[in-house]
Amino acid sequence: MSPSRIGLFGGTFDPVHAGHLRVAQAALEEACLDRLFFIPAARSPFKVSEVPSAGRDRLRWIRLALAGRNACEVDDSELRRGGVSYAVDTMRAYRKRYPEVSLLYLIGADHIKTLPEWRDAIELARDVEFLAVPRPGESHVAFPEPFRGSYLSGLPCQVSSSIIRQRVRCGKSISGLVPAFVEEDIVNRNIYL
Numbered sequence: 001m002s003p004s005r006i007g008l009f010g011g012t013f014d015p016v017h018a019g020h021l022r023v024a025q026a027a028l029e030e031a032c033l034d035r036l037f038f039i040p041a042a043r044s045p046f047k048v049s050e051v052p053s054a055g056r057d058r059l060r061w062i063r064l065a066l067a068g069r070n071a072c073e074v075d076d077s078e079l080r081r082g083g084v085s086y087a088v089d090t091m092r093a094y095r096k097r098y099p100e101v102s103l104l105y106l107i108g109a110d111h112i113k114t115l116p117e118w119r120d121a122i123e124l125a126r127d128v129e130f131l132a133v134p135r136p137g138e139s140h141v142a143f144p145e146p147f148r149g150s151y152l153s154g155l156p157c158q159v160s161s162s163i164i165r166q167r168v169r170c171g172k173s174i175s176g177l178v179p180a181f182v183e184e185d186i187v188n189r190n191i192y193l
Contacts, residue, residue: 002107005036006098007131009106010039010078012161014052016065017178019159019177023106027151028071031104031131033053037075037094039063041085045119048084053191054187055079064181088120091128103128109135115147122146168192 008081013020016038024036027066040058049126052058059076061067066072077093078085087105094103103123107115109132118124130149134140136158159177167174174183186192 003098004103005031005033005104006094007031007033007036007104007106008039008087008090008094008128009036010041010090011042012047012052013038013058013062014161015058015061015164015178015182015191017159017161017164017182018176021065021179022082023152024069024072025150026133027059027104027106030152031150032149033071033104036072036073038066039078039085039090042079044080045082045084045086051119057185057189057191061178061185064185065179067181083093086119088118088124091124095127104131105129106131106135108135109138109140109151112141112143112149127156164191165192 009024011012011020014044021023024038029035040055040062042055043052055076059074059079062074064152066074078090081089091103091105091151105128107130112132115130125146129148130143132149132151134151140151164174164177168186174186178186
């Protein structure tokens with residue numbers, strides 16, 4: 001059976017963590033998604049001065065984290081494309097691959113106000129619906145016209161990739177913040193040190 005509702009979950013995933021997995025589960029359930037694609041960015045347009053960990057490492061961590069989650073897949077197209085990863089380029093590729101599906105793009109709620117500034121924003125507004133991931137303690141803001149979207153009501157999580165990287169650098173445990181196999185890989189290979 002071909003999917004009718006596909007979620008696109010972009011980010012650096014440096015590393016993928018428990019919060020990402022909770023968001024994924026909430027999106028699958030609340031938005032009735034048939035598939036959810038984790039799409040690690042080659043380089044985030046919001047963090048152009050930051051150089052993320054190697055793409056092969058981030059891909060491995062996502063694959064480890066998604067083991068057994070049949071509704072989720074990893075898409076390495078942005079890593080293969082290289083350069084700054086723009087949502088509109090990824091959306092166009094999915095639109096070609098799945099011309100008849102509803103595309104839902106997951107974003108942090110803090111990005112809602114900036115949507116009109118995104119590359120080819122009008123095309124994005126026309127072709128995708130956005131699912132906003134609420135940030136702890138922040139109130140909901142309306143989507144600017146002509147963007148369409150809704151908020152996930154799943155529990156927000158106060159874990160972030162930057163907090164995890166900092167904890168590793170300080171020699172603190174990341175147990176429970178990332179899947180066990182991801183933690184093991186980061187610790188054994190001295191990532192972020």
